[in-house]
Amino acid sequence: MAINFRDYDKNSSDESDSDISDGTNEESSENDSMDYEDDNVDEPTLNEQNTNQNNAEDDSDEDEEEDEVVKAIKAEKNKPRDHPPTITSEDFIVDISFSPIKNLIAIANIVGDILLYEYSNDETKLVNTLELHLKACRQVEFDNNGLTVYSTAKDKVIMATDVETGKLKQCYENAHEEPVYSLKCLDNGKIVTGDDGGTVKLWDMRKPDPIFNLKISEEYVSDMITNEAQKYLVCAGGDGVLTSIDLKASKIYTTSEDYDSELTCMGLFRSETKLLVGSSKGKLYLFNWKEFGLHSDEYIGQKHSIQCMIPITQNVVVTSGEDGVLRATHMFPQRHLGIVGQHRLPVECLDISHDGQYIASSSHDNDVKFWNISYFETIDSIINVNHKQNKKKDLVNNLPSSSIKNASDFFSGLV
Known part of the structure; x- marks a missing residue:
């Protein structure tokens, strides 16, 4: 018992x-x-x-x-709390985003609002409610300076809002012909957006019209990513194709082979030389940066759809999806580390705090949970490349941030 x-x-x-x-x-x-x-x-x-x-x-x-x-x-x-308490929303949560400069998290919901919460180990406090969109939000993201929060919604509107004052800084009505699905912030006040119909646009907040407009597929653009140089933008699609765009030349750079499932999420590793892509069939595909036509390796991440991922270190990724479980995996070498945390219902999005101490996850429960991941730096440094993997043991191992406890492990120190 x-x-x-x-x-x-x-x-x-x-x-x-x-x-x-x-x-x-x-x-x-x-x-x-x-x-x-x-x-x-x-x-x-x-x-x-x-x-x-x-x-x-x-x-x-x-x-x-x-x-x-x-x-x-x-x-x-009596152990002190090592992570902020759960945030529970009245409305379905669509996306979350941590501020890159302070303890602030933005939560986008299905009624079109953006909720800003301050957080600490003791409490989470609602500091502002931004009533921005007429329809369900699709994505929310802070700019690299943490001064502006961008949001997209099913109403085809893109908004830029001042974080401190809550005042609208820029608004693009009818920004796309289809509802906007994904958004990525770039440097110097630029953003890229992708819609349900496979169109990608690059915007400069100082200009009224997009810099370019590219049709890359017939399906939705599920995720977008770029590296520090910001020369190439890689787009994952619902059609199972990875498309890269040359941002400076404003044209498609490469398209990958067709994969047998939707490509859902992406992350960069090994000093941005490796690109990891998740899929709706639970597979993970590894690409070398700039070699986006064909993956160099693939792994079975889990049996269920992988909906989101977040890089934790240069080698460790946390993934989650349909089963609501957050799994940590060391990619080089590939080894399952254990369970970071869990929700009762599917997890839609993950993000990491500005100081790297927490990740947050939101699920269909209308909640946002925080997980302390500061121990990952130690785990990453002690992984033995030559160690023989015990898959059964690795899969049942639960990391410190998980609330699932193994009773025998807990009491083992008492005998």
Whole structure:
């Protein structure tokens, strides 16, 4: 039977045990004295004394063992919180984005609002509600300076809003012919957007019209990514094709082979030399940067659709999707590390905080959960390339941020 350490009431338990013990000892002492005086009971024999002594020692051992368990329970309960509390929304959450400069997270919901929350280990506090769009939001993202928050929605509108004042800085109505699905911030006030019909546009916030307009597919543009140089933009599509665009030449650079599933999310690793792409069939495809035509390696990430990923270190990625479980995987070499956290329902998006201490995930539960991932730097440095992988053990291993506990592991230090 699993023990819920948080429900253990330390104060009431200590007080109750103390009261019962005191009352029992006094009453027992008085009754024993009366029995010996009235009934003239013989003294216990030597064998009886030895038996009683052994029983007392056994009881003492049991009490010591029980004390150790109680101490462990109290220690578990009294551990300081190492991540912000969960944010629960009244409306379905579509996307989340951490500020790149401070403890602030933006939450986009299905009614078209952007909610700004300050967070700490002690609390999450709603500081502003931006009522921006007439239809469901699709994506929200801070610019690289953290001063502007961009949002897109099913109403085909792109908005740029000042984070401090909440005032609108730029608005593009009917920015696309189809609802905008994805958005990526670039340097110098530029953004790129992709819509449900496979069209990608590059915008400069100082100009009223897009710099270029490219039709790259017939399906939605699920995700977009670029590196620090920002020469190439890579777009993942619902048609199972990876398309790269030369941003400076304003034209398509390459298109990949057709994959047998939707390409859903992407991340950069190894100093931006490796591109990892997730798919709706749970596969992960690894590409060399600038070699986007064909993957160099592939892995089975999970049995369910991978909807989102976030790079944690140069080697470690966290993925999640339909089953609501956040899994950590070391990619070089490829090895499953364990479960970071979990939701009851599918997870749609992940992001990492500006200081790299937390990742946040949102699910169909209308909640945003935070997970402390500061231990990953240590894990990343001790992975042994030559270590033989125990897949069964790796899959059931739960990392410190996960609330799933293995009881045998927890109590192993008590024996």
